[in-house]
Amino acid sequence: MTTLTEAPVYWDPYKPDFWMNPYPVFRRLREEAPLYRNEEHAFYAVSRFSDVERGLTDTATFSSSRGDVLEYIKANMDIPSGMFIWEDPPLHTAHRSVLTRVFTPRRMNDLEEKIRAYCARCLDPLVGAGRIDLVADFGAEMPMRVISALLGIPEQDQEAVRERVDASLRTEAGKPMDVSQASYKGAGFEEYVDWRAKNPSDDLMTELLRAEFVDETGTKRRLTREEILCFVNVLAGAGIETTTRLIGWTGKVLGDHPEQRAELAANPGLIPNAIEELLRYEPPGPSVARYVARDVEIHGQTVPAGSAMLMLVASANRDDRRYPDGEHFDIHRKGPPHITFGRGIHACLGSALARVEGRVALDEILKRFPTWTVDLDKAKLSSTSTVRGWDNMPVFTGGNGQQGAKAKVTGGTPQAGADLDGASAAVGTETWELTLQTPMGPQVMTAQILREGDAFKGTMSGEMGVEHIDGKISGNALSWTLSLKKPVSIKLSFDAKVAGNTMTGNVKLGMFGKAALSGKRI
């Protein structure tokens, strides 16, 4: 009898195209080699949730002081002071404490309106275009504007900053990161820091210049110029690249799961949990590395001090031991939290900002583009060692190539498609054809609405001409009234629920009873 034996799992993270779908290999690692050793590239890796969690929280064993990028740890680089993600306590504790109160849930939620405005700036010009790039046209823009505004970088210089950061994180396909790419010394930011020191403002850079903290020697002091430059570099890099990837994955994964996307379009209250599931399913930072500072036993083997070890966050997030049916994407998942933002003292400082940006971005996308189809042939996956995601994410959105939404004229309704001034409809306008089953037979009207948070404004057109309306939004439910003067003076009260491109509900016809309402988006 012969037995078919499979070769032991071999994982080369530098193999081109590996990162397109790493999950089958990660699964094999979890099952067959939970402590994995790669001799060729001289590293260890852990892939199960419990081991990754331990690797991130046991900072005495798994040190950040040689860096958190595999190649940098092996190169034994000097770490400049201020690069706090690459520091251990007590220096890390002192540095991070300066920033803890900046990126809090409350302060990041206060940015929501600003974030919404940046989203609108990027997305409004795209409505009706028919084919848009969720990364190039949006995901690469909005996070950059937000973190740059926080940091006080003047608008005209933000593009150049983003390009510089991008270049520092890019690797040639299949090659490890070059140590010379490490741009942690903040080159290019000096002029802003010096200029801001002379022109203080209400921003993070001014706060950093003024902040006092107790350093690892117990001395109360301000940050040095070097330290500030490092901080700014870390925040700019982390604040842009990662959130851009989250938006790209939002486009890809929801494009692959249109039924769940339709639920989100109809019920925006589901968005926060969907963002958590997107973060779990495709984390923008799929792995981090640590320097093993002392001998440690893992799954019965000793990992010697001096080793470099990868914590496979993207694998931990799929571990069935913690996430039932972990390879399945489910916006309704009620599970334990993911580990995408890390755990413990180095847990992502910007996680609250990422969550607010992610959720507002998805909300604003769905308001304008409830459906899309990914143009996968033209989508390009980024080639970087530390961050994983899309350089571009082109999608077909079903517009007809013309700017703005325009209504079709239906069954004798005059003036449909224009507001009372005769100007064309604002971008973001939704147009609905509504049919009311009245006692006098079906009546067709057209509604054009523009949403603003939990309210909307618009017009309705029909036999009565064109009238202004405004109403309320609650989840997927819309309600509004319309007062008619002819043929009789009557107040119509509409209650409707939106599901994708259809609307159902009823209309109270003053004191003449109720009529069923159906609508379709046009």
Add this chain to the structure above:
Amino acid sequence: MAKITYVESNGTERVLDIASGVSVMQGAINHNVQGIIAECGGGCSCATCHVYIDEKWTEKLGKKSELEGDMLDAVCDLQPNSRLSCQIEVTDALDGLIVRMPAKQV
């Protein structure tokens, strides 16, 4: 050991036996109670383990540290009975404690 009632924001009640010595936060995470994130793992630095203490218990808990007081300013929807659950250690004296999760942590 203490029997703690965790009330999720949708009203679901989870009545759980939590060992003494762990934090109220850790008890929630261990039992997959919905509504707590706790990314910093209990270090009083992320403000995402925010809970509301039932009014019968607010006076019976230990006083909050200056650090917790500071970080509480960082939560969404701060109320007089707000606490960071990673800073509350479970003891026998907390048997019967009721805590409510906020509608959102972030």
